[in-house]
Amino acid sequence: MKVYLKVWRxxxxxxxxxxxxxxxxxxxxxMSFLEMLDVLNNRxxxxxxxxxxxxxxxxxxxxxxxxxxINGRPHGPLPRATTCQVHxxxxxxxxxIVIEPWRAKAFPVIKDLVxxxxxxxxxxxxxxxxxxxxxxxxxxxxxPIPKEDASKAFDAATCIGCGACVAACKNASAMLFVAAKVAxxxxxxxxxxxxxxxVLNMLSQMxxxxxxxxxxxxxxxxxxxxxxxxxxxxxxxxxxxxxxxSF
Amino acid sequence: xxxxxxxxxxxxxxxxxxxxxxxWTQHKASLRLVSPANKRRLDVIVVxxxxxxxxxxxxxxxxxxxxxxxxxQDSARRAHSIAAQGxxxxxxxxxxxxxxxFRLFYDTVKGGDYRARESNVYRLAEVSANIIDQxxxxxxxxxxxxxxxxxNRSFGGVQVSRTFYAKGQTGQQLLLGxxxxxxxxxxxxxxxxxxxxxxxxxxxxxxxxxxxxARNLITGELERHGxxxxxxxxxxxxxxxxxxxxxxxxxxxxxxxxxxxxAFFGNPCFTQIHPTCIPVSGDYQSKLTLMSExxxxxxxxxxxxxxxDPRKPTEIPEEERDYYxxxxxxxxxxxxxRDVASRAAxxxxxxxxxVGPSKMAVYLDFSDAIKRMGRAAIEAKYGNLxxxxxxxxxxxxxxxxxxxxxxxxxxxxxLWVDYNLMSTIPGLFVCGEANFSxxxxxxxxxxxxxxxxxxxxxxxPYTIGxxxxxxxxxxxxxxxHEAFEEAEKSVNERIEKLLxxxxxxxxxxxxxxxxxxxxxxxxxxxxxEGLKKALQIIDDLEDEFWKDVAVPGTxxxxxxxxxxxxxxxxxxxxxxxxxxxxxxxxESCGGHFREEYQTEDGEALRRDDLFxxxxxxxxxxxxxxxxxxxxxxxxxxxxxxxxxYK
Numbered sequence: 001m002k003v004y005l006k007v008w009r010x011x012x013x014x015x016x017x018x019x020x021x022x023x024x025x026x027x028x029x030x031m032s033f034l035e036m037l038d039v040l041n042n043r044x045x046x047x048x049x050x051x052x053x054x055x056x057x058x059x060x061x062x063x064x065x066x067x068x069x070i071n072g073r074p075h076g077p078l079p080r081a082t083t084c085q086v087h088x089x090x091x092x093x094x095x096x097i098v099i100e101p102w103r104a105k106a107f108p109v110i111k112d113l114v115x116x117x118x119x120x121x122x123x124x125x126x127x128x129x130x131x132x133x134x135x136x137x138x139x140x141x142x143x144p145i146p147k148e149d150a151s152k153a154f155d156a157a158t159c160i161g162c163g164a165c166v167a168a169c170k171n172a173s174a175m176l177f178v179a180a181k182v183a184x185x186x187x188x189x190x191x192x193x194x195x196x197x198x199v200l201n202m203l204s205q206m207x208x209x210x211x212x213x214x215x216x217x218x219x220x221x222x223x224x225x226x227x228x229x230x231x232x233x234x235x236x237x238x239x240x241x242x243x244x245x246s247f
Numbered sequence: 248x249x250x251x252x253x254x255x256x257x258x259x260x261x262x263x264x265x266x267x268x269x270x271w272t273q274h275k276a277s278l279r280l281v282s283p284a285n286k287r288r289l290d291v292i293v294v295x296x297x298x299x300x301x302x303x304x305x306x307x308x309x310x311x312x313x314x315x316x317x318x319x320q321d322s323a324r325r326a327h328s329i330a331a332q333g334x335x336x337x338x339x340x341x342x343x344x345x346x347x348x349f350r351l352f353y354d355t356v357k358g359g360d361y362r363a364r365e366s367n368v369y370r371l372a373e374v375s376a377n378i379i380d381q382x383x384x385x386x387x388x389x390x391x392x393x394x395x396x397x398x399n400r401s402f403g404g405v406q407v408s409r410t411f412y413a414k415g416q417t418g419q420q421l422l423l424g425x426x427x428x429x430x431x432x433x434x435x436x437x438x439x440x441x442x443x444x445x446x447x448x449x450x451x452x453x454x455x456x457x458x459x460x461a462r463n464l465i466t467g468e469l470e471r472h473g474x475x476x477x478x479x480x481x482x483x484x485x486x487x488x489x490x491x492x493x494x495x496x497x498x499x500x501x502x503x504x505x506x507x508x509x510a511f512f513g514n515p516c517f518t519q520i521h522p523t524c525i526p527v528s529g530d531y532q533s534k535l536t537l538m539s540e541x542x543x544x545x546x547x548x549x550x551x552x553x554x555x556d557p558r559k560p561t562e563i564p565e566e567e568r569d570y571y572x573x574x575x576x577x578x579x580x581x582x583x584x585r586d587v588a589s590r591a592a593x594x595x596x597x598x599x600x601x602v603g604p605s606k607m608a609v610y611l612d613f614s615d616a617i618k619r620m621g622r623a624a625i626e627a628k629y630g631n632l633x634x635x636x637x638x639x640x641x642x643x644x645x646x647x648x649x650x651x652x653x654x655x656x657x658x659x660x661x662l663w664v665d666y667n668l669m670s671t672i673p674g675l676f677v678c679g680e681a682n683f684s685x686x687x688x689x690x691x692x693x694x695x696x697x698x699x700x701x702x703x704x705x706x707x708p709y710t711i712g713x714x715x716x717x718x719x720x721x722x723x724x725x726x727x728h729e730a731f732e733e734a735e736k737s738v739n740e741r742i743e744k745l746l747x748x749x750x751x752x753x754x755x756x757x758x759x760x761x762x763x764x765x766x767x768x769x770x771x772x773x774x775x776e777g778l779k780k781a782l783q784i785i786d787d788l789e790d791e792f793w794k795d796v797a798v799p800g801t802x803x804x805x806x807x808x809x810x811x812x813x814x815x816x817x818x819x820x821x822x823x824x825x826x827x828x829x830x831x832x833x834e835s836c837g838g839h840f841r842e843e844y845q846t847e848d849g850e851a852l853r854r855d856d857l858f859x860x861x862x863x864x865x866x867x868x869x870x871x872x873x874x875x876x877x878x879x880x881x882x883x884x885x886x887x888x889x890x891x892y893k
Contacts, residue, residue: 012804028529030641035531042753045797045808053805055321057494059534060635062419063325078638085638110465111805118442121322125434129427130386134306134704137377137384141341144395154388154413157420161324185386 001027001093005040007052008100013108019098029089033076034059034066036088053112059084061225064160067167068113069100074164074223082162082225102163104172106210119209120161120177126205127198128181130190149187156184158226165220165228171212176220178202179236180228186239199239250782250827251864251872258511258863258878261665262366267884268348271370274666275709279716286311289715290723292459292474294446294501296323298418298696299679300480301425302703307478308432310708312715315472316429316438317461319445319496319810324426327482327494328699331418332539332632334400334410335696337375342399346407348372353885355694358404358584359659359687360837360853361887362514362861364880366666367684374705375697379411381704385424389413402692403540404584404892410693415539415632421696425703444470445810446501447741448734449477449508449675456505456675457724460734462742464810467803469738471731473724475715476674478707479505480699483658483680485518487818487825488770489762491655492524492537498814499821502662502681510670511863511876513663513683515821516829519690519838520771521656522588525639525649526608535654536639538611539632540692543581545616545625546649548572548588550600550609560602560610560648571595579892586689586838586851587892589653593771594849596652603650612648653771657695659686659838660828663863663878667710668702671863676711678702683861688837742802745812750795754811757792761785761815761822769826774842778830782823786870789819824864824873831875834858855887 002025010017024040031039034056041051056066066083070076076086091097099113107115157180165176182199185191191198207213214233221230263270281289289312293304296318304316318326338351351372356363379397383389389411390398399408413420432438443464450458450473458473484499485491506512523538549568556563571591573580583591592609601607617625622645626633633644640650661683668676668684679699686694768781792815800806835844835851836858844852859882865874 028531030528031531035533038533038755039531042755045753045799046751048799050799051808053807057320057325057496058327058330059495060330060536062330062416063327063494065320065325081638089641114805117321121430121440121442124427125430129431130384131431132384133309134381134708137380140339140379140383141396145391146395147391147393150388150391157388157423158416161322184388188386188388190384191386
């Protein structure tokens with residue numbers, strides 16, 4: 001098959017950037033989307049041209065490194081999949097595909113399709129952990145946890161930190177990312193002890209980083225490759241109110 | 248030309264003696280301590296933020312050392328431990344099924360085909376229970392039973408259920424626990440994080456590891472970082488094969504550069520080919536995806552009894568299927584160790600019974616399990632794995648069997664370390680997959696996560712103090728020292744050399760050729776003739792690389808092709824050592840199967856009288872014959888026998 005690409009090219013953060021057209025043919029529908037870009041890049045390299053900068057690592061949907069805005073959707077057309085899990089069989093022969101980076105003030109572009117997401121690390125540093133030193137832990141079975149709580153905590157904890165929620169949000173809010181961590185830890189008895197500080201500090205860091213506020217449009221949930229639920233934002237809101245009224 | 252020379256001095260792993268169950272306790276009591284006031288004056292560099300790196304960096308910072316931690320990823324949370332699926336072993340005996348520290352130790356030594364150190368493996372089994380406790384306290388959401396207690400499942404090569412898990416995302420959950428512990432230390436200022444930084448050389452001053460040269464991958468700047476000790480937790484080198492289950496950017500540069508600076512490389516030919524991966528589908532393929540070993544708890548592996556059977560798998564009746572693992576290994580069935588399962592799949596496919604378009608695949612079938620437990624139960628246990636399979640292959644594994652084939656997954660070999668996890672360069676410690684220590688010639692499933700976290704949480708924090716106790720009066724390492732000057736200069740020259748070739752062939756193309764050569768001659772089975780041929784091909788490919796590689800752009804910007812070129816240049820050198828090690832080890836053991844040494848029914852034939860040792864290789868120069876140092880392996884508790892799973 002053959003596709004026409006419109007790819008965002010931007011030398012660095014200062015460069016205003018522009019779309020550049022490429023035609024890629026001889027594509028096998030079983031290729032992954034990123035393998036299609038590999039083929040194009042190797043062609044550009046052989047011709048002495050600058051390859052398109054994009055990032056990826058595990059290529060199995062778990063590390064959260066890849067993230068392209070494809071035809072107006074984070075991670076492309078497939079629900080519950082990262083960019084690296086999208087295959088060319090999900091596109092039509094002859095289709096025009098527009099590829100952009102995540103666009104958010106808090107995620108400045110490094111080059112072409114690669115953005116700086118270190119803001120997420122700083123949000124976790126603000127409180128996305130349980131304060132336990134190595135060696136302090138009691139026996140693993142000393143704190144039984146209801147299966148349902150453990151399972152909801154797990155669902156929240158499957159966030160891969162890719163930033164699709166931010167890219168999908170009209171406010172470029174990181175609320176789903178923050179909520180997933182607040183809910184993961186807050187639903188477990190070990191995490192209750194620091195619950196109040198956690199929600200306040202993580203939200204304040206989110207603001208400082210330049211992410212927008214949440215207006216509950218639900219775009220984040222719709223585009224999250226791991227299906228992180230809006231329920232977590234409701235949980236975060238409860239935690240926030242509790243934190244504000246309890247001393 | 249002689250390929251290598253042999254040192255007549257035996258290498259000493261410095262393992263404690265005495266009753267095995269007391270060795271680690273007594274050793275810990277004899278290790279020297281560093282006072283809190285002195286820890287504040289000591290700097291430690293940790294390279295890599297997978298399970299070993301994050302856990303080591305967090306634990307060392309908690310102790311009060313000044314930690315600098317480096318990763319090439321844009322966030323520490325993305326290290327490839329994140330992709331580990333099935334689980335983590337621990338001798339908790341929560342299942343009341345007869346497990347114990349000794350049994351985990353025994354299973355691991357036997358699973359490694361008697362090529363690991365008893366003392367190390369016993370310590371690993373001993374601290375395994377603490378790991379689970381630590382992770383639970385951090386909030387790792389392990390699977391639980393309805394009563395609220397932790398659940399376990401079974402993995403290959405064992406007859407108890409000792410594997411803790413979080414669906415098929417155990418590695419992700421364990422890594423996030425360690426990452427969060429590390430982020431807490433970064434917030435406290437006790438650890439400084441350098442993400443998007445790649446270590447390109449080790450700095451050795453007066454024979455001691457004193458720092459690294461790192462490249463900022465965003466700006467391209469080279470940076471000097473000094474420390475009193477350096478800890479490498481940079482994972483394995485499976486990407487030598489190009490196609491593997493490793494992340495695309497996983498590489499061997501840190502350990503290879505340390506090897507060139509004097510660290511011996513242990514058992515480089517011991518690689519693990521994992522039996523259950525999604526098969527190769529085309530020549531554009533960039534990586535292979537694992538289907539967790541946990542699937543073998545409920546899935547049954549088979550091929551048609553008839554060669555080139557054209558029927559769909561669901562149309563082949565029960566009596567015309569060959570459940571070859573259950574047939575050959577009735578005691579362990581589908582849960583034989585990985586090396587055994589992989590070779591058996593290869594044997595069936597080579598004999599013409601393979602399935603799928605390439606005929607290089609076997610079926611992993613869940614229809615019996617779905618009948619037995621219902622679809623919902625299978626979905627709860629393996630849901631995300633089934634989803635991954637369907638995304639890649641466009642086939643529904645609830646309705647038709649999965650097609651699987653072995654793929655490169657893990658490397659048991661790595662930098663040689665002593666019992667204290669210190670390499671042959673004083674002050675250079677190596678943890679996790681990057682070292683060679685605990686898995687012998689074959690790693691059992693769910694043991695990699697255990698080893699990474701054991702090293703980082705519970706071993707290194709004790710042993711590094713013993714080394715640093717001598718350094719409490721050493722001031723901050725001055726990065727203006729001529730050793731830093733020299734190392735930075737050599738890194739710079741190499742980058743310039745890569746950029747100046749200006750050839751026509753992309754890095755990937757040459758890497759793929761190297762990978763194919765290694766897969767053909769140094770993969771699931773090896774022989775002397777093939778290995779010699781591979782050595783020649785590697786030389787030729789390396790020549791071609793330096794004559795014709797195309798690296799665009801400059802060194803002073805984000806340049807992924809330049810990063811890749813540097814890593815592949817190191818892979819050529821490492822590939823040569825892997826083939827040489829495989830050629831020298833004239834026996835079959837674990838994942839190292841030499842066709843010349845097999846039993847009548849095709850099982851691996853160990854030669855304990857000749858090869859019961861660790862092969863630790865010393866670098867002597869590019870394409871120069873390395874020196875082989877032997878560390879004898881002594882078995883006092885697990886007497887080597889023929890490893891039988893029948």
